[in-house]
Amino acid sequence: xxxxxxxxxxxxxxxxxxxxxxxxxxxxxxxxxxxxxxxxxxxxxxxxxxxxxxxxxxxxxxxxxxxxxxxxxxxxxxxxxxxxxxxxxxxxxxxxxxxxxxxxxxxxxxxxxxxxxxxxxxxxxxxxxxxxxxxxxxxxxxxxxxxxxxxxxxxxxxxxxxxxxxxxxxxxxxxxxxxxxxxxxxxxxxxxxxxxxxx
Numbered sequence: 087x088x089x090x091x092x093x094x095x096x097x098x099x100x101x102x103x104x105x106x107x108x109x110x111x112x113x114x115x116x117x118x119x120x121x122x123x124x125x126x127x128x129x130x131x132x133x134x135x136x137x138x139x140x141x142x143x144x145x146x147x148x149x150x151x152x153x154x155x156x157x158x159x160x161x162x163x164x165x166x167x168x169x170x171x172x173x174x175x176x177x178x179x180x181x182x183x184x185x186x187x188x189x190x191x192x193x194x195x196x197x198x199x200x201x202x203x204x205x206x207x208x209x210x211x212x213x214x215x216x217x218x219x220x221x222x223x224x225x226x227x228x229x230x231x232x233x234x235x236x237x238x239x240x241x242x243x244x245x246x247x248x249x250x251x252x253x254x255x256x257x258x259x260x261x262x263x264x265x266x267x268x269x270x271x272x273x274x275x276x277x278x279x280x281x282x283x284x285x
Contacts, residue, residue, distance in 0.1 A: 100171040100239050101146040103259060104162065108226045109153035109194060110185035111177035112245040115272060117151045119252055122268035123261045142166060149259075151175075154194065156226045159233040171239035173255065174230050178246065183219040190215055198222045248272050 103126070107113050113130065120128035128149040133141055142158065142165055144150050155162065162170075186195045199218045213221070234240050241258055243251030249272055256265060 100169055102144050102166075102170045103149040103173060104144070104155055104166070104170050105149065105151040105173040105175050106155055106159075106230045106233070107151075107153050107175040108156070108177075108182050108223050108230075110182045110189075111175055112248055113151045113153060113175060115245075115248065115274070116175060116243070116252070118274070119268040119271040120149050120151075120261075122264045122271070123149075123256075124263035126259060126261060139165070144170075153226075156229050159229060163233065163236070168238040171241070171259065172234060172237050174234050174240070174242045176227075176242060176244050179220070179223050179227065182223045183216060186219040186222065187216050190219065195219065195222060 105113065105116065117128055117130035120126065126147050126149050127145065128151070131152045131154065132150065133143070134152060134154050142162060189195060190199065195218075199215075199222075203213075203218060203221070234242075241255060243255060249269060252269065252272060255261070256268075
């Protein structure tokens, strides 16, 4: 079966978008907004269960939003490089750390605390939960910043200015679709922790 999505123009600068982020910064909200685009597909963490080449085998005209991509940046540089455009989705770091602290025993933050920060469960004195969350946010952000500095096609969006950032993204990728419905998604709470304005 042929792909129903339009092929990228011959002059297209890139044929897919990877959204890099720490998590807890509006990634679900951005995915819901981008779902209203007609000329790009979008998915949120769609290949996070895969390994090898399949992990990064995103189709053309696709936007992938996945905070775990920050741990694959070397492979992304090697295997995709400037064939993709990259978005750094950001949120004020302390707000991200506080949001992670409310979900400290699940997902990527649990893995960071218990396995990447080796034996933090047993060693004394150990750092506080919020210190571990801040450390995670700082580490992932630094990884993304270093990667983004080497990329030809890049855009930064701040959650605190998500409406403006979304409009810039749409202009950047010549997005078409129900943009009013997309913008309405930006005003909703998606995957928010208790006390979070958005996630």
